[in-house]
Amino acid sequence: MDDLTRVREWEADVPPLTDEARSAARVRLQSAISRENHATRSVAPSRRLVFRMAAAAAVAAVGGTVVVASTNRDGNAVPRTSLTAAQVLNKAADRSRSDSARLPIPRNDQYFYTRTYSTQTPLKGGRAKTWTDESWLSVDGSRPSRRQEHGKVHHDPPLGKHEVAWPPTTYAKLQTMPTDPDKLLNLFRVGRKRSPMTDTMAFDQACLLMMGPRVMPPGLQAGALEALAKIPGVKLDHDQVDGIGRPGIAVSYPNSTFTFVFDRKTYAYLGLRTKGIGLERVNGKWQNTDRYFEMRSLERMAVVDHIGQRPQG
Structure with missing residues (x-):
C-alpha cells in the first residue's frame, strides 16, 4: 500500500478539512520542509515527510478543531486554543x-x-x-x-x-x-x-x-x-x-x-x-x-x- 492511499484511508472517517485546518497544516508542512532542508541541504522534501505532514493534517480535522502554536512578543511559543x-x-x-x-x-x-x-x-x-x-x-x-x-x-x-x-x-x-x-x-x-x-x-x-x-x-x-x-x-x-x-x-x-x-x-x-x-x-x-x-x-x-x-x- 503506498503512502497516499494510506492517507486517503485515514481521512475516510473524518470530516472534510476546514479552512483553519488546511492553513494550520500548511504552516506545519512549510516549517517541517524548512527543517528538513536545513538538515539534509535538499530542496525537495522526502516522501516520508510528505506522508507525515499529510497524516497530521488529517488528524487535525477530527472534531473540526485545530491545535497549533504561534509566538508571543518575546518569541516564545504560545499554544493555540482547540476551542471553537x-x-x-x-x-x-x-x-x-x-x-x-x-x-x-x-x-x-x-x-x-x-x-x-x-x-x-x-x-x-x-x-x-x-x-x-x-x-x-x-x-x-x-x-x-x-x-x-x-x-x-x-x-x-x-x-x-x-x-x-x-x-x-x-x-x-x-x-x-x-x-x-x-x-x-x-x-x-x-x-x-x-x-x-x-x-x-x-x-x-x-x-x-x-x-x-x-x-x-x-x-x-x-x-x-x-x-x-x-x-x-x-x-x-x-x-x-x-x-x-x-x-x-x-x-x-x-x-x-x-x-x-x-x-x-x-x-x-x-x-x-x-x-x-x-x-x-x-x-x-x-x-x-x-x-x-x-x-x-x-x-x-x-x-x-x-x-x-x-x-x-
Whole structure:
C-alpha cells in the first residue's frame, strides 16, 4: 500500500478539512520542509515527510478543531486554543461576569472613566497613527461629559434630547436591556427572523454596544457575548495582537467590519478591530481617503467622582 492511499484511508472517517485546518497544516508542512532542508541541504522534501505532514493534517480535522502554536512578543511559543469560536465567546462571558463583580454600582452623580489605545494602519501600507484617549462620561447623562476620540477632546452637553438612540450610554437605560442571551439576540436582530443579513446586523450591534465608553450593568456584556455564541458562522482568528501588544484571540463574522479581541489566556475582553475609510475635507467637501484597519484596545475602565479624576493603581 503506498503512502497516499494510506492517507486517503485515514481521512475516510473524518470530516472534510476546514479552512483553519488546511492553513494550520500548511504552516506545519512549510516549517517541517524548512527543517528538513536545513538538515539534509535538499530542496525537495522526502516522501516520508510528505506522508507525515499529510497524516497530521488529517488528524487535525477530527472534531473540526485545530491545535497549533504561534509566538508571543518575546518569541516564545504560545499554544493555540482547540476551542471553537462559540466556546471562546462563552468563556469570555464567564470572565466578564467575574470582572463586572469587581466594579461598584455607579451613582448617578459619578462618571464612567475609560482609557483606550488606538492604532490605525493604512491597508495600502504607510505609517500607522496611534492615540491614547481618555473619557469621562456622566452616569445618568445629566452632567456634561468629556470624551476624547483620536486625540480630539469633545465637551458633550448633558444628554436629554441629544442622546443617541443606539446604543444607550446612560446606566439607567442600559439596565433596562435584557441579559438573557436569546432575548438579546432578538434585540440585536431588531426582532427580525434569522438570516445572514440579520446575523451580521446582530454581530455589529453587539460590537457597537461594547465599543463606546460605557460601564455596563452586571450580566449585560456577558449576555451579549453569549448571544453572539448562538450565531451560526462566527469565526475564530487565532493570531491577533492588540494595540498594546497583548497576545489575543479574535472572533469575527463574515461581512462584518468588526472583530472582537480577547486575551489568549484569560479570555478577558481587550478591544475591537475595525475596518474603516478615512475622510478628508477638500475644497469644503468631505471625501473618502484610504481604507485602514483600526485596533481599539481597552486599557482601563472604572467609576470616578468627577471629570479629570483617574483611578488609582
